Amino acid sequence: MALFRLTHPPAPPGVGESCLHNQLSRHDCEACVAVCPVQAITATATTPTLNALDCLRCGRCLFVCPTDALQNIRPETRHYTASTLVAPFSTLEPCVDELLMWHQQHGIRAVEMEMEAFPGWVRAVAALNIRLRELNAPVWQILPPQQKAINAGRRHFIKASETDVQSATVNIGRRARRQALSAISEYQLLLDRAQCTVCGACTRVCGEKALSLSEGALTFSSSSCTGCNSCAVVCPVDAIRIEERVGENMTLRFPWHQKTCRCCQRAFYTFNAETDRCAICQRHQYGMREA
Incomplete structure (x- = not known):
């Protein structure tokens, strides 16, 4: 009997800490909660x-988190040859984001x-093809199994293997998906100027x-946005939100003007060139801040 355990049990x-709830206590992100098939989150x-x-440990939560906050979970290792996924298949079908x-x-x-043996996978491929059509990308096919030249049941004895079958995983998270689909945007900015x-x-x-304030404009790059919606959470006037919308990658530029408030004489910024009072003075309807 072994007196000492030489290996540590895997971390659960x-x-x-990178979870959006740890960054912003008011954040309402529940992306991982929504995709968990057994409500473990x-x-x-x-x-x-x-x-x-x-x-x-299906890994579905890994592909929807905008900040890669899930720990000690790995995506499924799958098998493929050339451009085709092959058996063995997981009992639980993959999510569309993984297949993408x-x-x-x-x-x-x-x-x-x-x-007939994998109806869940059939539904997953059908959902993937809907997404691929939105992206103007080639769709997937479901092919019948081919007869193998080697009897898999006797492979252990003859020490043979199918050299063309490989196994791998894919990168996880919305950040990785944004890098892989840099020419396509998945999220768009809606701004009430x-x-x-x-x-x-x-x-x-x-x-x-994805958002920057420089060179006289507020700039939004859709290729970098992961849809975390943190910008909307911190906006004090509810002027901004992120909408899930597939389209071509674009950079939106909203020029602003630097003005001097006629009431308090302080510098402020606005998108309207005709505005002559800062946001604080505009809230004082009776000129309480005027000298």
């Missing part, structure tokens, strides 16, 4: 809680399987640097 899965007043005993990364990262364009005070809070909280 959990939610790390639950929303709490602070950071979402992951129950390691219930977790299937297989499409971009490994050039997969088909799945070789019996449709009449309401916005150009305070810059949204640009300071944006971890992806």
Whole structure:
């Protein structure tokens, strides 16, 4: 009997410090909660809680988190030959976001399987093809299994293997998907310029640097946005929000003007060239700030 354990047990899965709830206490992100097939992740007043005993380690949460906050979970290792995924297949079908990364990262364009045996996979490929059509990308096919030249049941004895079959995983998270699909945007900025005070809070909280305030304009780069919506959470006047919308990558530029408030004589910024009072003075309807 061994007196000492030479290996440490693997760390349990959990939610790390980069979770948006740890960055902004008012954040309402529940992306990982929504995709968990067994409700192993639950929303709490602070950071979402992951129950390691219930977790299937399917990895679906990995592909929707905008900040890569999930820890000690790995995506499924899958098998492929050339541009086709092949058996063995996981019992639980992959999510569309994972299949999209297989499409971009490994050039997969088909799945070789019996449709009756894996109805979940059939639904996943159908959902993927809907997304691929939105992206104007080639769709996947489901191919019937081919007869193998080697009897898999006797492979152990003859020491033979199918050299053309490879195994791999894909990169996880929305950040990786944005890099893989840099020519396509998945999120768009909606800005109410009449309401916005150009305070810059949204640009300071944006971890992806999709928003910037420089060179006389507020700039939004859709290729970098992961849809975390932190900009909307910190906006004091609810002038900004991010909408999920597939389209061509673009950079939006909203020029601002530097003015001097006629009431308090302080410098301020505005999108309206005709505005002559800062946002604070505009709230004082009876000229309380005027000298």
